[in-house]
Structure formats: C-alpha cells, structure tokens
Amino acid sequence: MDREVYQKFNQSIYREQLSNGLKVQLLPMEGYHKTYAILTADFGSIDNHFIPYHQKEAITVPDGVAHFLEHKMFEKKDHDAFDLFGKLGADSNAFTSFTQTSYLFSTTSNLHENLDVLLDFVQDPYFTSETVKKEQGIIGQEIQMYEDDPSWRLYLGILGNLYPKDPMRIDIAGTVESISHITPEILMDSYRTFYQPTNMNLFLVGRLDPEETMSWIKQNQEQKIFAPAETPQRLFSLNDPTAHDVIPFRSLTMDIVRPKVMVGLRGTKQFDDGKERLHYKLAIDLLLDVLFDDTSDNYLRLYNNETLDDTFSYNFEMQRGFHFAYFSSDTDQMERFADEVIDILESADQQIEAARTRFEGIKKAELGRLIGLLDSPEAIANRYAGDLFAGASLMDEIATLETITIDDLYQVAKEFITPQGISVYQVVPQHQ
Amino acid sequence: MDREVYQKFNQSIYREQLSNGLKVQLLPMEGYHKTYAILTADFGSIDNHFIPYHQKEAITVPDGVAHFLEHKMFEKKDHDAFDLFGKLGADSNAFTSFTQTSYLFSTTSNLHENLDVLLDFVQDPYFTSETVKKEQGIIGQEIQMYEDDPSWRLYLGILGNLYPKDPMRIDIAGTVESISHITPEILMDSYRTFYQPTNMNLFLVGRLDPEETMSWIKQNQEQKIFAPAETPQRLFSLNDPTAHDVIPFRSLTMDIVRPKVMVGLRGTKQFDDGKERLHYKLAIDLLLDVLFDDTSDNYLRLYNNETLDDTFSYNFEMQRGFHFAYFSSDTDQMERFADEVIDILESADQQIEAARTRFEGIKKAELGRLIGLLDSPEAIANRYAGDLFAGASLMDEIATLETITIDDLYQVAKEFITPQGISVYQVVPQHQ
Known part of the structure; x- marks a missing residue:
C-alpha cells in the first residue's frame, strides 16, 4: 500500500492496485463521523460503440445503456441492494455521466459490512427479460419528465449544437425509443466489457482505519473469481475534431x-x-x-x-x-x-x-x-x-x-x- | 462565555449573550479548513402583523416583506455587501422562511474581516424609493418564475388547504401585487422591530479560535450604538387552532x-x-x-x-x-x-x-x-x-x-x- 502525504493539509492518501486490477484509494479524516465510499466504472453514455469482452466484432449499443445498467445493478433475484444498505444504516445512491458510472454510500456505522454490500452488488450482474422490461417503463417516464424541464432542454440543446454527430447530444438516459431496444444480452456485454476490476476504482474518504479497511477490501475481492482482464476496446472518437461541424x-x-x-x-x-x-x-x-x-x-x-x-x-x-x-x-x-x-x-x-x-x-x-x-x-x-x-x-x-x-x-x-x-x-x- | 462540552462527540459549544442582547454561539471544529457563519433574525413571512418599534398602533405589512428586506439589506449607498465578501474570499448568501431570516457566509480565509462585513451590513439599513422600486421588478420576476414550477404550486396548494386563512398560504416572497405596496418606511418599521440584537443570533462553526473570535465580535458590537431593546409585539395567531378550517x-x-x-x-x-x-x-x-x-x-x-x-x-x-x-x-x-x-x-x-x-x-x-x-x-x-x-x-x-x-x-x-x-x-x- 502506497501512502502519499499532503503535509500542508495534514492528510494522506493510501493507494493500492489489487491483484485483480481494482484501484483502491483511502483518505482517512481525523475527527469525522461519516465515511463515504464511491465505486466507479470507467463507462458512460458516450461509450456506445465497442468490441465486447472476449468477442471480435464491434457492436453499437442503444443510447442510454450505461445509465440503464446502473439502474439494473441494484436489483437482484431475491432482494434489492438499496434495502441492504438501508438495514445497515447507510444511504446509497448511483449516477451516470457521459464517461463514468458511480455507485456510492455514506454511513456512520457498519462501514465494512456496507463495503461488502457495495462490492458484491456491483460485481454480481443479474438481468432478466422481465426486469429489463419493467425498467424500460420506469426510465421512460424519467426521460419524459426531464423533457418538461426547460433548463434541461436548454442544456441538451446546446450539446446538440456543439456535438451534432456525437453521442453527447443525446440525453445520458437515452430516449424512450433507444432504451426499448435494450436486452439482458446487451447489458451483459456492456457489463463484462466495462465492469472488469481493471476498469474500476474505489475511493473511500472519512472515518476509516486505512490498514484495516484495505485488508477488508482485499479479503472481499480474494473470495471472488474474475474473468481474465482485457482492456476495453472503445471505438469512440469525435466525428469532427476540428469542431467545424458545430451548428451555430x-x-x-x-x-x-x-x-x-x-x-x-x-x-x-x-x-x-x-x-x-x-x-x-x-x-x-x-x-x-x-x-x-x-x-x-x-x-x-x-x-x-x-x-x-x-x-x-x-x-x-x-x-x-x-x-x-x-x-x-x-x-x-x-x-x-x-x-x-x-x-x-x-x-x-x-x-x-x-x-x-x-x-x-x-x-x-x-x-x-x-x-x-x-x-x-x-x-x-x-x-x-x-x-x-x-x-x-x-x-x-x-x-x-x-x-x-x-x-x-x-x-x-x-x-x-x-x-x-x-x-x-x-x-x-x-x-x- | 459559557462552554458546553459534548464529550461523546468530542465537541464544545461556546455561548454568550452580549450586552446589546445578541446571542452568539461558537463551535470550533478541529482539523477543518472552512468556517461557516450564520446570523439570524427571528422574523419571517408570517410576521406581517405587529406593533412597530416604539409605536403604539399595530400595522399589517404587505405579504413578502421579510424576504424583500433580506434582498434589500445587501445593497448600500455606494456598494453591495456581496462584493465585499467576494473580495475577502467568502461565499455569502441569505434566505427567508416562514419564521426567520438568515444571512450567512463561508470562508477559508479572513474570518474576522468577513465577520465584520456580515455584522455591519445586517446592522446598517439603507433603503430608498428608487432601490425599492427596482427590487419590486426583480422579485416580481422571481415570483412569476416559481409560478411555472408545478412542484412549487403543489406545495403552496397544500399550504393553502391546511391554512386557508393564515399567512402560510402565501408564497414567502409574497405576490406581485403585495410587494408593489412595499415602501422604504415599511422596510424601516420591520427592520427596527425585528432586527434588534435581542431578536437575533449568530452561530459560527468550523475553523475558529473561540476566545479570539468572541472578543472580535464583541469589539465589533461595542463600536456601535443601538436603540434601547424592546420585545417585538407580534400579533400572529392561528385563525382556527382546532384546524376545522382545513379545506379537504x-x-x-x-x-x-x-x-x-x-x-x-x-x-x-x-x-x-x-x-x-x-x-x-x-x-x-x-x-x-x-x-x-x-x-x-x-x-x-x-x-x-x-x-x-x-x-x-x-x-x-x-x-x-x-x-x-x-x-x-x-x-x-x-x-x-x-x-x-x-x-x-x-x-x-x-x-x-x-x-x-x-x-x-x-x-x-x-x-x-x-x-x-x-x-x-x-x-x-x-x-x-x-x-x-x-x-x-x-x-x-x-x-x-x-x-x-x-x-x-x-x-x-x-x-x-x-x-x-x-x-x-x-x-x-x-x-x-
């Protein structure tokens, strides 16, 4: 475990890349009551064109897959990860941007148990046609709701002007049409490609003991079997890097x-x-x-x-x-x-x-x-x-x-x- | 200066009521970089019926006066208090609720200079017909903007049902009509009645030295002359305390x-x-x-x-x-x-x-x-x-x-x- 000391701010970050590739960073804060943990996959809404894990042909996935996957990760066969956090006294949440998907919790108790919940639910995909279908309804409503919001339309509008042929012009959640094409197979291809430990990082800040917490994380990861790592093959590049395609x-x-x-x-x-x-x-x-x-x-x-x-x-x-x-x-x-x-x-x-x-x-x-x-x-x-x-x-x-x-x-x-x-x-x- | 120790949380609050009546509380937080200060007047949107300071007859002020006063306090003859905070590296803000008006800043530098700015601008009223008129336009637009927001309308709607004859049914900012009746005299009556030091409290939390900060605050207050204290005479009471007037x-x-x-x-x-x-x-x-x-x-x-x-x-x-x-x-x-x-x-x-x-x-x-x-x-x-x-x-x-x-x-x-x-x-x- 490396330790970087920031003398001026009286703080240190402890860093380690685990044997499965997961990058972990811990920043203990003296006198704090809360711990905040965030697990990020380097996968966002613009990553819609890639060669899936262990395959040869590139695919284009429907707009909104990264955000859809974020929603579906919480749901398991017989429980919902939100509830597990709730029972352990933690608040949890998740968000997706153009280029990343993050899962997080904050807690004042049961830090290690909550860490297990976080790592376990993000590292255990479970998708069925039925739950995908239900989510299409829920996210579809969410997309429509945003369409009523003039500030959001303004923001999406300028993105459409600035990047008229690139995926940033599309709502991160996709469109009602695009998400209707999402299947469990597409989710699984995306998951396998981008949710490899090598493509993720875990950041913990607040009340924590760096040695104990790092060894707890290692123990969690060592119990699991991961497929061999393979660098994600993204095929995203700007259609016109000179920006001459901007709509004025x-x-x-x-x-x-x-x-x-x-x-x-x-x-x-x-x-x-x-x-x-x-x-x-x-x-x-x-x-x-x-x-x-x-x-x-x-x-x-x-x-x-x-x-x-x-x-x-x-x-x-x-x-x-x-x-x-x-x-x-x-x-x-x-x-x-x-x-x-x-x-x-x-x-x-x-x-x-x-x-x-x-x-x-x-x-x-x-x-x-x-x-x-x-x-x-x-x-x-x-x-x-x-x-x-x-x-x-x-x-x-x-x-x-x-x-x-x-x-x-x-x-x-x-x-x-x-x-x-x-x-x-x-x-x-x-x-x- | 009283000190209350919260052993369990390893924290202490220092309290003192100054000779002019201002209640001050300081909570130092070890290891923090920022200090947050909030100065509150016990005066909100429901306090629209009262006997003004040093007068005998009760008055009813237009809906939205407390919020209007909050806006006007920042503006002085030749400067704006926002700018003074900005130059001293602080972020400042203010808000008004049904029952209080608060002015606040947060800063990582120049704590005491920023404290002076806060106390000085809130304790120095300056209203002219011209600036009141301009503010009527600005706040009027703000009120209209909120009217476009269905969630806000829902909230105001239920308040109108729950308190059909009480001031809580009105937007805290008032209405375009009601604020058109606000004058410098009404602002000054409200100010003199409710912005007396005895009717205010100052709370500081974060990086601070309690002894030094308390004596800095005292020094600021001792330089000023305040009118004799007089307990505000509010005439607010619920029209129907039994809630039988609720609209179902x-x-x-x-x-x-x-x-x-x-x-x-x-x-x-x-x-x-x-x-x-x-x-x-x-x-x-x-x-x-x-x-x-x-x-x-x-x-x-x-x-x-x-x-x-x-x-x-x-x-x-x-x-x-x-x-x-x-x-x-x-x-x-x-x-x-x-x-x-x-x-x-x-x-x-x-x-x-x-x-x-x-x-x-x-x-x-x-x-x-x-x-x-x-x-x-x-x-x-x-x-x-x-x-x-x-x-x-x-x-x-x-x-x-x-x-x-x-x-x-x-x-x-x-x-x-x-x-x-x-x-x-x-x-x-x-x-x-």
Whole structure:
C-alpha cells in the first residue's frame, strides 16, 4: 500500500492496485463521523460503440445503456441492494455521466459490512427479460419528465449544437425509443466489457482505519473469481475534431414565461497527459471567472442593463475526449445576451489585460473554494476524476491551481476560444 | 462565555449573550479548513402583523416583506455587501422562511474581516424609493418564475388547504401585487422591530479560535450604538387552532405530463416549552419513517402497484406556532394515492404495532443520519432552530432522539393525526 502525504493539509492518501486490477484509494479524516465510499466504472453514455469482452466484432449499443445498467445493478433475484444498505444504516445512491458510472454510500456505522454490500452488488450482474422490461417503463417516464424541464432542454440543446454527430447530444438516459431496444444480452456485454476490476476504482474518504479497511477490501475481492482482464476496446472518437461541424444556432419553443438562452463553446485541444489537462482545466476555470464572475465589469454592466439576471451561470466541463463551456441566463434580450457573451469571449485578450489587478483576488477566491472542499468527504471523492487528470486528488488540484499565472490565461484563451467552436441555443416562450 | 462540552462527540459549544442582547454561539471544529457563519433574525413571512418599534398602533405589512428586506439589506449607498465578501474570499448568501431570516457566509480565509462585513451590513439599513422600486421588478420576476414550477404550486396548494386563512398560504416572497405596496418606511418599521440584537443570533462553526473570535465580535458590537431593546409585539395567531378550517381538497390544472398529488396533515398540539416540542418533532420524524420509508411494506406495496414512483417524498415541518407533514408523488392514480396515504395515517396504531421489529433499525438509521451531519458545519448551523427547540444544538437533538421509544410513537400519532387535519391537493395535466 502506497501512502502519499499532503503535509500542508495534514492528510494522506493510501493507494493500492489489487491483484485483480481494482484501484483502491483511502483518505482517512481525523475527527469525522461519516465515511463515504464511491465505486466507479470507467463507462458512460458516450461509450456506445465497442468490441465486447472476449468477442471480435464491434457492436453499437442503444443510447442510454450505461445509465440503464446502473439502474439494473441494484436489483437482484431475491432482494434489492438499496434495502441492504438501508438495514445497515447507510444511504446509497448511483449516477451516470457521459464517461463514468458511480455507485456510492455514506454511513456512520457498519462501514465494512456496507463495503461488502457495495462490492458484491456491483460485481454480481443479474438481468432478466422481465426486469429489463419493467425498467424500460420506469426510465421512460424519467426521460419524459426531464423533457418538461426547460433548463434541461436548454442544456441538451446546446450539446446538440456543439456535438451534432456525437453521442453527447443525446440525453445520458437515452430516449424512450433507444432504451426499448435494450436486452439482458446487451447489458451483459456492456457489463463484462466495462465492469472488469481493471476498469474500476474505489475511493473511500472519512472515518476509516486505512490498514484495516484495505485488508477488508482485499479479503472481499480474494473470495471472488474474475474473468481474465482485457482492456476495453472503445471505438469512440469525435466525428469532427476540428469542431467545424458545430451548428451555430437553434431555437426551441416551450410553454414558459421567461425566455432562456445559452451560449456554448466547444474546445478542440488534444492532451498528451492528465497533468497537462488538469492545468488547462484550472486555467480555464480562472479565465471564465475573470471574464464573467459577479465582480467583473462585464457582469455588472450586463446585469444593470438587464441583459442577464440572477439566473446567470457559466460552467466548464471536461471529460474523457472532449470539453466545452456554457453561459446561460433567463433574459428578455436573448440576442443581445448572446452577442455580448460572444464579444467578451472573442476579446478575451484585452479582458485579461484589464483584469490584471483582479487576477490575484480571483485566484485566491478559487483557491479558498477548493480548500473549503477539503472539509467534505463527498466533494473530495466525487471530484476525483481518475485517469482523466493523471490520478490527481483535490489536494493535487489545489497545488496545480497555485502555479497558474495570468500568462497561462492568455495561452488557454487562445487555444480554447475559436469562432467555429461557438454556438447559441434559445428556449422561447410560446406566446411571445 | 459559557462552554458546553459534548464529550461523546468530542465537541464544545461556546455561548454568550452580549450586552446589546445578541446571542452568539461558537463551535470550533478541529482539523477543518472552512468556517461557516450564520446570523439570524427571528422574523419571517408570517410576521406581517405587529406593533412597530416604539409605536403604539399595530400595522399589517404587505405579504413578502421579510424576504424583500433580506434582498434589500445587501445593497448600500455606494456598494453591495456581496462584493465585499467576494473580495475577502467568502461565499455569502441569505434566505427567508416562514419564521426567520438568515444571512450567512463561508470562508477559508479572513474570518474576522468577513465577520465584520456580515455584522455591519445586517446592522446598517439603507433603503430608498428608487432601490425599492427596482427590487419590486426583480422579485416580481422571481415570483412569476416559481409560478411555472408545478412542484412549487403543489406545495403552496397544500399550504393553502391546511391554512386557508393564515399567512402560510402565501408564497414567502409574497405576490406581485403585495410587494408593489412595499415602501422604504415599511422596510424601516420591520427592520427596527425585528432586527434588534435581542431578536437575533449568530452561530459560527468550523475553523475558529473561540476566545479570539468572541472578543472580535464583541469589539465589533461595542463600536456601535443601538436603540434601547424592546420585545417585538407580534400579533400572529392561528385563525382556527382546532384546524376545522382545513379545506379537504382542491385541484389545479397545469401544462405538465405527469399528474402530481400531495396529502397534507396539519397538527394542532400546543407546546409549553421547546424541549417538549423537540421530542415531539423527532418522534414524528420516526413515525413517518415507520409508516412510509422505503423499507416499509406500505412503500413497497404502493411502489409495486404503481400508486407512487421514485418521486415519492414526505416531510415534517415544525416552525414557530404551527407544524404539518406532507406526502407527495407523481402518479397516474391520484385518488388512489391519496386514499392509501390517508388509510395508512388513520391506521397508524396497527402500523406501529406491525413495525415493532423494524423500529430499532429505523431509529438507528435516523441516528446515523444525524451523526453524519456532525461532519457538516453548514448542517450544524442551519439546523439550529434557536428558541423553537429551547436552544438545542444538533448534539442535543441526537441525545433526545436516543430517548425516543416505540411507545412515544403511539402517543404522537394520537396527537398529530386527526381527520380534520387531513387535506389533498392535485396538479393535473391539461390534456387528460
């Protein structure tokens, strides 16, 4: 078991890759009452085209398989894993993103028993035609419910503009049509390919004894027989890495009162390693704060002339294989909002220069925010993005953020902001 | 400065009431990076009828004044308090409920400077006709936005059924009409009456040195001159304490896909002191888990016959002067859902008896959940309900919860569940 000490934060991470390939990380937190555990498979909604485990021909699975599989994993022949956690006093949950599926629990008691439940239910697939059919109804309703939500439609709309031929344009849960094609066989192919221990990692944070907990995990894993490891053969690649396929504008009408608009920005940079990628991500986070945070001249000007309101938000998302930013607000001036945001992005160089005196404050505020997350076991574990960022933990993120200078902002702005990467999506009230 | 030691949890709370009347509580947490501070005025949306400070005649203020005042406090003549926090690296926020208004920040740096900002902006009112007018537009839009949200309409709908003549039936933010009547004078009357230090408390949790922080707070307060204290004269009382005025059923049509239904239950018990009230609240929380949590036979049966789905939730709310529970789900069988929930409530006695073996597990799970909250400075501070529960902190809640037996459940079920307290509200799709 390796131990990495973060002297500055008075914390240590214990790491080990088990003989079956599972990567385990433990971060004990002195004085805490709760433990949080999260088990992640490197498999998300965009992984819909791959060569299944021990087969030769590539298959394309229906949109929404990763999320469907997440739902089905909890259900076993004669029980539901949720109930087992409940009886042991733990809260459990799961979520699926574009590129990962995670199962988690938090508890103040019976840590090791709950760990067994987690490892056992995720490592024991059970699918029947009947339960698959029932789930198609449940998830179908969930998908329809989201369709009523204008904010969700706005987000999916901009993704459809930014990635018109790539799987990110589809709801992570798929469509009512696509999930109707899911079968137990498709679930099993996906499971065997992506739920191998080599393709998963387990992160525990909070109240725990690293030695005892690691040996408990090993004991659980050593009792099981796993098929020989085989690296998953994904066939995902962006249809057009240059982003020239971005659709510049689309608009949707819904029965709402306030119009909504989102500007999207798709990046095209490729990365050689996760450290470089992390540096880029953190620099872009700072860049967006410089341009748009609520102390910026831009924000105050647009707020005061009612181009945006308190619903304004922006975010940068970076996942395996792609990254993008978005900026949105409710506004009665949808076109003006989009024009202004695009102007600001395209004049980033001057904006950075003008923000020279604000930069250190912005960086300090962002550092403060990340340091604050050190108090949250959930945040530390959920923020961990595995190989994407070369295994960097929150403590490594903080150390990387500290090295970023205002000159880095010019550099990432140049790389990230290109005219062909920009797009606008609107959700417009019916009666306007 | 008093110190209360919670040996079992290895924590202490330091308490002092300052000479101006402000109640201060400090809970240092070893090893934490963040500090969370929350300053609360005992003034919420139901406090719309009172004798203003130093006056003789009672006034009725427009609905939404407490929330409006919260918004206006941040704005000063030449700056906005949000910006001051931002520059000092803190995140700040505020919220208003039926019975309180709270201002808060969290920070990993400049704790004392941020504390000054908090105390100074909340203790320095500044209202002009112009800024009040502008805010009427902003809050008006916020109110309209909520009106588009079917879940919010469902919740407000059941409150309107349970309290048809009391202020809880009105949105905490008021109505577009009611806030149009707010003036700087009304804000100032409300401020002087309810923002007296004697009517406020300050709670700090996380990284802090109790001695240093308390003396910093005192220094801040001693520099200021406060008007003589005067106990706020509220004239709120329930129109019908027996709950015979409850409207049993109403229904609303909206443009949604899935029907929504909520069952409400209004309690009528009066309490002599906060300790008794806390015991009652925690017993009811357990009672509702026994009847409805996702390991109960009731839940499983209703889930399997599709009377409810994953959107099912229930909650018990207890505030100054009133308390109620609600149970809701999206469902295609709205009447059946309501009938089943009411049946379960009205047969609580048999239900408790049948759950005798589950009771200890449910209690342990709830204890585990509360103990887990001890890791969250925000949760500890936000959960603090001041005088309502006789000054009980989260640690006191845990101790009280431990004493609750299954016999207490029979008792609170008898007191809480009465036919006249039950009501149903539906939000129905247009095209059904």
